[in-house]
Amino acid sequence: MPNIYKKKTWLPLFLIPAFAFMAVFLYYPFFMNILNSFQSIRTLGVPSGAWNDPWYTNYVNILHDPEIWTSLKNTGLMIIVTLIFQVGIALVLALIVDNVKHGTGFFRTVYFFPIVISATALGLLFNLIVLYDKGMLNQMLEALGKTTLTDWKDESHALATMMIPVAWQYVGFYFVIIETGLNSISSELYESAMIDGASRWQRVRYISLPLIHNVLVTCSILGVTGALKVFDLPWTMFPKGMPVKTTFLTGTYMYYQTMEVKNVDYGSAIAVMIVILGIVLSQVAGVIFREKDY
Amino acid sequence: MKRIWNLALSALLAGTLAACGTGTAEPADNSADGSSTTADTTESVSLNVTTTFAGEDGNAQNFKNSVAAWESKTGNKVVDTSATSDENFKTRIITDFETGSEPDVLFFFNGADANDFVKAGKVVSIDEIRKSYPEYASNMDDGRISASPADGVKYAVPVNGYWEAMFVNKEVLDAAGVTMPDENTTWEEFLDDCEKIKKAGYAPIAAALGNIPHYWWEYGIFNHQTPENHLEIPGAADDTIGKEWVAGLEDVKQLYELGYFPDNTLSATDDETFAMFTDGKAAFLLDGSWKVGGIVANCQSNPEDPSTLDTEKLDHFDVTYFPAQNARKTTDLIGGLSMGYYITKKAWDDPAKRDAAVSFVEYMTSDEVVPLFAQHTATALNNAPKVDETQFNSLQVKAIAMMSKVSSFTGAVQDSFSGECRTSTFDGMPELVTGKKDIAAAVQEGIDAYKAMQD
Numbered sequence: 001m002p003n004i005y006k007k008k009t010w011l012p013l014f015l016i017p018a019f020a021f022m023a024v025f026l027y028y029p030f031f032m033n034i035l036n037s038f039q040s041i042r043t044l045g046v047p048s049g050a051w052n053d054p055w056y057t058n059y060v061n062i063l064h065d066p067e068i069w070t071s072l073k074n075t076g077l078m079i080i081v082t083l084i085f086q087v088g089i090a091l092v093l094a095l096i097v098d099n100v101k102h103g104t105g106f107f108r109t110v111y112f113f114p115i116v117i118s119a120t121a122l123g124l125l126f127n128l129i130v131l132y133d134k135g136m137l138n139q140m141l142e143a144l145g146k147t148t149l150t151d152w153k154d155e156s157h158a159l160a161t162m163m164i165p166v167a168w169q170y171v172g173f174y175f176v177i178i179e180t181g182l183n184s185i186s187s188e189l190y191e192s193a194m195i196d197g198a199s200r201w202q203r204v205r206y207i208s209l210p211l212i213h214n215v216l217v218t219c220s221i222l223g224v225t226g227a228l229k230v231f232d233l234p235w236t237m238f239p240k241g242m243p244v245k246t247t248f249l250t251g252t253y254m255y256y257q258t259m260e261v262k263n264v265d266y267g268s269a270i271a272v273m274i275v276i277l278g279i280v281l282s283q284v285a286g287v288i289f290r291e292k293d294y
Numbered sequence: 295m296k297r298i299w300n301l302a303l304s305a306l307l308a309g310t311l312a313a314c315g316t317g318t319a320e321p322a323d324n325s326a327d328g329s330s331t332t333a334d335t336t337e338s339v340s341l342n343v344t345t346t347f348a349g350e351d352g353n354a355q356n357f358k359n360s361v362a363a364w365e366s367k368t369g370n371k372v373v374d375t376s377a378t379s380d381e382n383f384k385t386r387i388i389t390d391f392e393t394g395s396e397p398d399v400l401f402f403f404n405g406a407d408a409n410d411f412v413k414a415g416k417v418v419s420i421d422e423i424r425k426s427y428p429e430y431a432s433n434m435d436d437g438r439i440s441a442s443p444a445d446g447v448k449y450a451v452p453v454n455g456y457w458e459a460m461f462v463n464k465e466v467l468d469a470a471g472v473t474m475p476d477e478n479t480t481w482e483e484f485l486d487d488c489e490k491i492k493k494a495g496y497a498p499i500a501a502a503l504g505n506i507p508h509y510w511w512e513y514g515i516f517n518h519q520t521p522e523n524h525l526e527i528p529g530a531a532d533d534t535i536g537k538e539w540v541a542g543l544e545d546v547k548q549l550y551e552l553g554y555f556p557d558n559t560l561s562a563t564d565d566e567t568f569a570m571f572t573d574g575k576a577a578f579l580l581d582g583s584w585k586v587g588g589i590v591a592n593c594q595s596n597p598e599d600p601s602t603l604d605t606e607k608l609d610h611f612d613v614t615y616f617p618a619q620n621a622r623k624t625t626d627l628i629g630g631l632s633m634g635y636y637i638t639k640k641a642w643d644d645p646a647k648r649d650a651a652v653s654f655v656e657y658m659t660s661d662e663v664v665p666l667f668a669q670h671t672a673t674a675l676n677n678a679p680k681v682d683e684t685q686f687n688s689l690q691v692k693a694i695a696m697m698s699k700v701s702s703f704t705g706a707v708q709d710s711f712s713g714e715c716r717t718s719t720f721d722g723m724p725e726l727v728t729g730k731k732d733i734a735a736a737v738q739e740g741i742d743a744y745k746a747m748q749d
Contacts, residue, residue: 042714042746042747043388043392043410131566132556132557132558132561132562132566133558133566133569133570133573133575149557151557151558151561153558153561153562154558154560154561155560158561239382240504240721242504242505242560242561242724243504243560243561243724244504244560244724244725244728244730245721245724245725259385259389260385260717260721261714261717261721262714263714
């Protein structure tokens with residue numbers, strides 16, 4: 001009886017559906033998007049009127065658009081927040097949970113739970129928490145003696161109010177990845193270190209951290225590229241860059257230009273910019289957080 | 295055995311793909327005269343309907359009741375995707391049309407907001423429908439049905455008119471020692487009242503300028519114009535009409551700088567500032583006739599049960615004219631019949647849905663149903679039934695009293711200055727009032743977008 005696993009004649013046939021799906025729903029729209037960014041399209045779903053004059057108009061406009069710079073600055077901040085707070089807190093929590101004897105599964109579920117809640121629902125939840133009159137936060141401050149209400153969505157608080165829930169939401173995601181990495185470290189290494197008199201901190205510093213280095217690199221690259229795509233929760237809490245267009249991220253600004261302003265070709269140009277930015281940043285992150293072979 | 299499993303898996307995969315291929319619905323029989331009926335029209339039809347009768351809209355419950363009555367009468371079903379009337383709703387509708395996922399029937403604006411789908415031929419005109427259904431909207435005065443600005447053809451069958459005016463929380467006025475504004479209140483007196491209210495520790499005006507600046511935009515401009523020229527679109531920010539627009543927006547900026555809007559006006563939603571008004575933390579609310587129902591619902595322990603109305607609480611609310619300046623009279627109101635029921639081409643060309651769509655609109659615009667929705671607003675009915683005020687609550691009665699002294703109704707110019715044109719002054723309102731963007735430049739930006747759309 002011939003071994004069908006050695007016969008690869010029909011193998012490409014089984015790859016065609018997935019390839020066709022990717023071609024139709026990813027690569028075709030992607031290349032059309034690049035094309036659209038050079039054309040004049042006033043409304044969604046309508047064919048372009050003509051090529052822009054000059055054809056690179058949108059890319060020149062990007063350079064002179066103050067909201068683009070606001071969104072780039074905010075996205076950069078989001079990347080830093082992601083790395084420090086999402087990956088950082090996830091690492092600390094994973095190390096702590098890795099050192100507790102009981103309840104690992106419980107903590108894993110608790111920390112992962114925000115991931116399974118829709119970002120829109122989380123946005124609404126945090127909207128209620130930071131509500132001016134009188135959300136949970138202002139009520140708590142009032143109970144502590146504060147006499148005036150704080151607008152947590154005003155210009156001075158908006159970015160923090162937007163980024164804290166985003167950071168909080170994904171801590172569990174990175175926690176689970178890092179936890180899995182820690183679990184894969186052989187307990188014999190820790191036992192040997194203990195026999196040699198290594199303290200708990202020394203075990204973490206010289207065994208855990210080096211051995212999950214590659215996991216942390218993966219988390220960091222995921223964090224950097226993920227921060228570029230954040231959309232739903234910020235848009236739910238701060239639609240249209242509210243207040244005074246100070247909270248735009250690259251993703252929310254692209255959506256705003258396309259769906260609200262109906263400047264579809266400009267939105268396409270911003271999308272191209274996001275893709276380029278994503279490629280560049282993931283390469284940079286790959287160089288900075290280089291993986292190591294052990 | 296492995297071969298059998300592989301064959302079975304291949305067959306399953308092929309079957310799945312084939313099922314995907316054959317899952318597409320059979321196209322409707324779109325014969326030239328549209329008269330072909332290949333489907334059995336006696337079968338229950340599911341109709342996709344979108345309206346603005348939702349959320350705080352006073353007719354949200356009336357709509358639900360009327361839909362239930364029509365469903366019970368015809369055996370058809372309505373998939374209701376109604377939503378609060380705001381820019382997001384308009385964007386959603388226009389995008390739905392552009393992407394081919396429009397509803398079968400929609401209650402939407404009859405001004406420039408509908409231009410895109412009217413120009414694309416995606417809705418059916420009343421005259422076209424009357425060729426097959428001669429009785430369609432025959433109970434309406436055609437002269438009062440607005441034509442589309444896109445092609446001058448009438449598409450939308452109106453139900454109830456609207457007016458925009460200033461709601462007042464009298465409890466706040468009493469606490470601040472301010473008398474109720476009326477038809478003689480001037481702009482200067484209004485500013486004095488706002489100052490007293492602010493000093494008493496309340497927000498004079500409930501408005502979310504970062505979310506719904508529409509009413510202040512409209513009346514701010516109207517206050518520098520007259521009903522005769524309010525609907526004109528400026529040719530430039532520095533021509534006569536353009537300067538009036540700039541002056542109107544400067545007034546809104548002045549109110550912001552004086553601190554008459556809530557502290558969080560740039561970051562709040564309309565729902566938040568409305569809650570401030572109903573909770574007695576703000577005195578004035580500039581809004582539309584649809585807000586009457588929202589205020590009444592707020593005074594009910596169960597918003598869906600009118601019998602739970604706290605009449606004493608409702609008596610604290612009143613409605614009056616927006617204080618005037620320049621040539622506009624205080625009693626000149628923004629209002630009219632700006633919305634109506636459209637039947638989409640998609641439903642019209644679907645033999646299974648055409649009858650149901652026509653039946654639904656005929657029911658919702660019948661002599662029996664329209665008065666339920668109209669209440670204290672105008673209708674286009676030929677034989678409007680006499681209003682029985684004893685059936686109305688105190689706020690509705692006050693609205694009717696206000697209507698009795700109205701000197702003119704003028705449409706909203708923003709209905710002709712659609713989406714993209716308004717971006718710089720609607721979405722940009724927070725930048726204008728905080729001085730981060732020049733008002734004249736923002737107006738000019740909108741005019742440029744308007745001209746580009748006309749080309």
